[in-house]
Amino acid sequence: MTTSTLDRSTAPATILSLRGISKSFGAVAALTDISLDVAAGEVVAIVGDNGAGKSTLVKVLSGVHLPDAGTIHFNAQPVAIPNPTSALDLGIATVFQDLALCDNLNVIENLFLGRELRPARLNDIAMEVRSWELLRQLSAKIPSVRIPIASLSGGQRQTVAIARSLLGDPKVIILDEPTAALGVAQTAEVLNLVERLRERGLGVIMISHNMADVQAVADRVVVLRLGRNNGDYKVGTVTPEEIIAAITGATDNAVTRRTSQVDLRTIQPTVLPDGTVEPPSSENLNDKETER
Amino acid sequence: MTNTATRPSDLQDERLQNREGIRGTIAGFVDKIRGGDLGALPVVIGLAVIWTVLQILNHGFLSAANLVNLLLESSPTGVIALGIVCVLLVAQIDLSVGSVSGLSSAIIGILFVNLGWNVFAAIAVAVLTGVVIGWVYGQIFNRFGVPSFVITLAGLLSFLGLQLYVLKGIGTINIPFDSPLVIFAQLAFVPAWLSYVLVVIAAGGLFLSDLAKARARRGAGLSAQPLSLIALKSGALLIGLGFAAWYLNIARGIGWMFVLFVALVLILNYALTRTKWGRAVFAVGGNVEAARRAGIRVKTVYTSVFVVCSTLAAVGGILAASRLAASSQSSGTGDVNLNAIAAAVIGGTSLFGGRGTAFAALLGIIVIQSISSGLTLLNLDSSFRFMVTGLVLLLAVALDSVSRRSRTSHGRA
Ligand SMILES: Nc1ncnc2c1ncn2[C@@H]1O[C@H](COP(=O)(O)OP(=O)(O)OP(=O)(O)O)[C@@H](O)[C@H]1O
Ligand SMILES: [Mg+2]
Numbered sequence: 001m002t003t004s005t006l007d008r009s010t011a012p013a014t015i016l017s018l019r020g021i022s023k024s025f026g027a028v029a030a031l032t033d034i035s036l037d038v039a040a041g042e043v044v045a046i047v048g049d050n051g052a053g054k055s056t057l058v059k060v061l062s063g064v065h066l067p068d069a070g071t072i073h074f075n076a077q078p079v080a081i082p083n084p085t086s087a088l089d090l091g092i093a094t095v096f097q098d099l100a101l102c103d104n105l106n107v108i109e110n111l112f113l114g115r116e117l118r119p120a121r122l123n124d125i126a127m128e129v130r131s132w133e134l135l136r137q138l139s140a141k142i143p144s145v146r147i148p149i150a151s152l153s154g155g156q157r158q159t160v161a162i163a164r165s166l167l168g169d170p171k172v173i174i175l176d177e178p179t180a181a182l183g184v185a186q187t188a189e190v191l192n193l194v195e196r197l198r199e200r201g202l203g204v205i206m207i208s209h210n211m212a213d214v215q216a217v218a219d220r221v222v223v224l225r226l227g228r229n230n231g232d233y234k235v236g237t238v239t240p241e242e243i244i245a246a247i248t249g250a251t252d253n254a255v256t257r258r259t260s261q262v263d264l265r266t267i268q269p270t271v272l273p274d275g276t277v278e279p280p281s282s283e284n285l286n287d288k289e290t291e292r
Numbered sequence: 293m294t295n296t297a298t299r300p301s302d303l304q305d306e307r308l309q310n311r312e313g314i315r316g317t318i319a320g321f322v323d324k325i326r327g328g329d330l331g332a333l334p335v336v337i338g339l340a341v342i343w344t345v346l347q348i349l350n351h352g353f354l355s356a357a358n359l360v361n362l363l364l365e366s367s368p369t370g371v372i373a374l375g376i377v378c379v380l381l382v383a384q385i386d387l388s389v390g391s392v393s394g395l396s397s398a399i400i401g402i403l404f405v406n407l408g409w410n411v412f413a414a415i416a417v418a419v420l421t422g423v424v425i426g427w428v429y430g431q432i433f434n435r436f437g438v439p440s441f442v443i444t445l446a447g448l449l450s451f452l453g454l455q456l457y458v459l460k461g462i463g464t465i466n467i468p469f470d471s472p473l474v475i476f477a478q479l480a481f482v483p484a485w486l487s488y489v490l491v492v493i494a495a496g497g498l499f500l501s502d503l504a505k506a507r508a509r510r511g512a513g514l515s516a517q518p519l520s521l522i523a524l525k526s527g528a529l530l531i532g533l534g535f536a537a538w539y540l541n542i543a544r545g546i547g548w549m550f551v552l553f554v555a556l557v558l559i560l561n562y563a564l565t566r567t568k569w570g571r572a573v574f575a576v577g578g579n580v581e582a583a584r585r586a587g588i589r590v591k592t593v594y595t596s597v598f599v600v601c602s603t604l605a606a607v608g609g610i611l612a613a614s615r616l617a618a619s620s621q622s623s624g625t626g627d628v629n630l631n632a633i634a635a636a637v638i639g640g641t642s643l644f645g646g647r648g649t650a651f652a653a654l655l656g657i658i659v660i661q662s663i664s665s666g667l668t669l670l671n672l673d674s675s676f677r678f679m680v681t682g683l684v685l686l687l688a689v690a691l692d693s694v695s696r697r698s699r700t701s702h703g704r705a
Contacts, residue, residue: 103578115586119567144302
């Protein structure tokens with residue numbers, strides 16, 4: 001991994017470059033003047049609080065939302081991404097946070113949706129074989145690929161959505177919280193996959209709330225805060241505390257306070273006389289924090 | 293699982309119960325029904341009940357002569373219902389199919405009879421009218437986002453008005469009995485020998501295609517239907533269709549118009565299940581946003597579906613005029629619209645989109661036509677027909693909603 005990082009630093013071929021991207025929904029400015037660069041063979045993690053605008057940025061890149069302002073360069077060419085088809089045509093594959101699968105279709109049909117083999121006489125067998133290959137590669141625990149997506153668990157669906165992004169020949173893969181619902185083995189597989197994608201020279205954008213995952217695979221961490229760029233760090237030169245400070249916008253924040261001072265176990269839930277359990281109230285929490 | 297290595301690559305998960313062979317197929321079928329994936333089962337059972345009751349009430353009902361007629365009567369509205377299946381699959385509706393079919397009847401009457409056009413030219417114009425109407429619906433739907441319910445309601449009124457306008461002062465146009473249209477719809481029957489040949493081709497075709505598919509699947513290391521099951525299925529088809537052909541041949545046999553209807557069902561079934569377009573239709577009906585993000589041109593899919601529906605409505609109108617040997621101001625009015633929509637729903641097409649087959653139109657229209665024919669035989673007028681058909685429709689929709697709920701709880705949404 002370190003060698004490849006060095007290789008890249010000598011020849012950084014920026015594959016995707018955003019400048020000044022803004023997007024508002026009515027009165028809410030979800031993105032303001034965002035810049036982002038992704039090189040071939042680079043894993044860029046985008047982190048930020050809930051509502052920071054990460055998914056909105058992903059949707060701009062995948063053609064779901066049109067930006068209000070800003071430019072996008074793909075392979076040094078200025079491009080517009082007016083719809084999902086053009087994103088896919090450029091080679092930008094996305095795993096959406098809400099997965100975007102069709103419940104009434106089965107796993108194979110979802111995987112190949114929009115990219116069916118042999119359009120006029122579907123080649124079910126080739127598609128099924130390829131589906132199994134992809135899913136095994138991700139250690140997917142899916143009993144059958146011929147059952148509707150609706151009957152899969154959340155993590156199984158997420159695996160299907162990830163597998164779908166690998167079909168075709170993408171140049172950039174965007175993963176919006178890809179491991180949020182995954183088990184330990186599947187998370188590890190996804191992280192391995194991200195590393196394999198990097199070795200194959202793809203640009204990977206990964207959104208995650210999990211600092212450990214980010215530190216494990218990302219080359220760079222881009223922080224969004226309230227819809228603005230709030231830091232761009234090289235992994236290895238930055239501590240998790242610094243990233244968290246950038247995410248929350250303060251060094252003295254709830255996360256650092258919690259990790260350094262509060263021991264959760266000292267906050268006991270109250271058992272009421274009728275046997276029900278009352279969660280610790282917020283005053284309780286504050287008490288504990290002020291006690292320090 | 294000791295034999296994991298020897299199992300087909302799609303059946304290696306150890307949680308999978310062994311569902312191979314004929315027993316496994318039956319067990320899988322029972323699972324599906326329990327899970328609310330009813331498929332054609334309710335309509336087949338419903339048809340059996342309706343036929344039994346009507347046969348008890350009137351012994352002429354299941355006579356070959358009556359069934360021959362019933363199938364011919366089913367065809368025009370059945371073709372229209374086929375289009376309705378398509379729009380329902382994308383969770384839209386077309387309320388104007390009756391008016392479009394009436395307009396198409398009027399066009400045939402005026403061009404072919406009154407103006408003496410070549411029959412094919414007249415048919416082409418009528419069909420093209422359907423294409424254009426569907427295209428316009430698609431454009432309005434895509435551009436302005438008006439609900440299809442409203443667009444086609446406007447279409448219902450407008451095209452009915454247009455039909456009345458072009459037939460103003462003419463009233464009813466009789467299509468000559470010796471014209472190819474009327475001959476096709478009333479007098480042309482498949483010769484007995486040919487009907488058996490067609491049955492053998494159908495069963496043999498199913499057998500060979502299943503066999504080829506099983507071989508290819510096994511070659512690719514996937515599970516496949518055993519030979520016994522394939523033989524059983526095509527054998528059952530052979531016997532079933534063979535018996536039907538034999539029984540209908542006691543009377544006049546199978547009308548060519550019904551053959552056309554079945555051919556359209558098979559073509560649409562192929563398009564929906566075996567082509568990229570069909571996948572797109574189901575995807576749009578299941579989750580439009582997911583379909584859009586998968587790169588499907590959703591607007592094109594909507595337009596294509598509206599075009600298919602209006603075109604089939606126009607074809608249905610031509611068939612109806614041919615069957616009646618007349619086109620008039622009342623063609624396509626009355627219950628045509630509702631029968632076509634009811635047929636699609638009764639046949640098992642979900643109103644919620646993303647669920648249904650082309651065969652729904654075939655089965656549904658036979659149910660509706662059976663009720664109609666049975667009540668006519670009992671000398672009950674259309675008031676009863678409406679009430680009974682309404683009741684059956686309500687049952688079908690209720691079943692759709694209940695099975696949808698059951699599917700959700702069994703994870704088959
Ligand atoms: N379709 C939409 N319509 C209106 N507002 C939206 C829409 N999508 C997002 N927003 C708003 O934009 C802001 C950013 O949302 P976004 O989904 O990008 O956050 P996020 O960073 O992905 O958060 P999370 O970590 O919770 O996934 C939020 O304030 C949200 O309310
Ligand atoms: Mg998000």
